[in-house]
Amino acid sequence: MAWIETVPYEDASGRLKQLYDRVKGPDNNVDNIMMMHSLRPHTMEGHMAIYKYVLHHSANTLPKWFLEAIGTFVSYLNECNYCFEHHYVGMKRNLADDPRSAEIRRAIVAGDIQSAPLDVQQKAAMLYAYELTKNAGAMREDHVKALRNVGFDDGEILEINQVTAYFSYANRTVLGLGCSTEGDIIGLSPNNSKDPTDWSHTQIS
Template sequence: MAWIKTIPFEAATGKLRALYGRVTGPGNNVDNIMMMHSLRPHTMEGHMAIYKYVLHHRDNTVPKWFLEVLGVWVSSLNTCGYCVEHHFAGMKRLLGDAPRADAIRTALEARDIAATPLDAAQHAALRYTQALTQTPGTMAETDVQALREAGWEDGEVLEINQVVAYFSYANRTVLGLGCSTKGDIIGLSPGNSDDPEDWGHR
């Protein structure tokens, strides 16, 4: 499951047990990406807070399913299969249109933004996401202006930016520590967007 020691739910005590209690899914299942932090629980706390606030916060205005599309795109570009599988399943559930979700994934895996069944504004967000993921040092104000011209407001640009930044972090956590999906329940996420402190996975 990992290249470093991790502490399972049953063996956790103190702060770690309390944090595990907040992030569990059915049957006290803890996603392996969270278990990667078990030797330093304070980093799990930071990870979950930013994950919840970036993707699952009540004040976001970009549709949650599309934020998940961006997460799948970043993860695909970074060849992070763990995050692709988890977040594609979440995106598919949120979108409620399995054929369209599959078509989005197929196009992203082919690196063909134009083939994704999305609108022009969403295509612009995918282009920004690809540039920021693959060539962050070349980003310029014109990249943000292109999002504005596509119809995104500045607060939404920030949401898109933060999803890219979060997944770049999450992908490197997974890839750098050998995190696998073994034992995970694929596609669970914090379902209660109305409560920023509710981290329970559903």
């Protein structure tokens, strides 16, 4: 499951057990990406806070399925199969359109995001995510202006930026520590967007 020691749910105690209880899903399942933090629970707390606020917060205005689509795309670009599979399922569940979800996945895997069933705005956001992920040092103000030009306001641009940045962090946590999907329930997420303190993982959108 990992290249470093991790503490399973049944062996956890103290602060780690408290955090596991906050993030667990059905049957006390804790996503492996969270278990990567078990030797330093404070880093799990930081990870979950930014994940919840960036991707699953009621103050976001972009559709959750599209934020998940950005995360799926970034994860594929970073060759992080763990996050790609988890968040593709999250995107699919929130979009509630299986054929369209499959076409978005096909376009991502084919490296042809322009063929995805996305509108002009959404494709522009994906292009921004691509550039920030693959060519971060070459980012210029024009990349942001391009998003404004297709109708995104600056708050929405911030959402796109933060989801893109978060997934590169999560991908590197997974890839750098050998995290696998073994034992995970694919696609669980903290779906109670109205309560920022509720980190419990479910399959309900």
